[in-house]
Amino acid sequence: QVQLVESGGGLAQPGGSLRLSCAASGFFFSAYAMSWVRQAPGKGLEWVAGIYKDGTDTYYADSVKGRFTISRDNTKDTLYLQMNSLKPEDTALYYCAKVKSQGVVVASSAPYEYDYWGQGTQVTVSS
Secondary structure, three states: OOOEEOOEEEEEOOOOOEEEEEEEEEHHHHOOOOOEEEEOOOEEEEEEEOOHHHHHEEEEEEOOOOEEEEEEEEEOOOOEEEEEOHHHOOOEEEEEEEEEEOOOOOOOOHHHEEEEEEOOEEEEEOO
């Protein structure tokens, strides 16, 4: 069955860095675009970044552009999110999500765009 398992979250100071990973299994990883989506306490889902199936195209929310980098290693079936210059407002539960339609990058947090989600990894930015 399809599994997405995030890791790498934790506590970071403002200005610090964290690297999230999402290990995928149960599907042809290199055939699908992937996204990172986050949910801050008491708020709705926010799309963070998306990456094309082969990693050639990447897209970012304005709130993270220039600070976060999404990447993937299709030989390891793993998705990454490098987060630099972290701010307290980046505090959230971060999910990786598999785009439902093959070959399409999605810049949306709408659940209907995705067919599988990980369990999430908590990122807390605080001094």
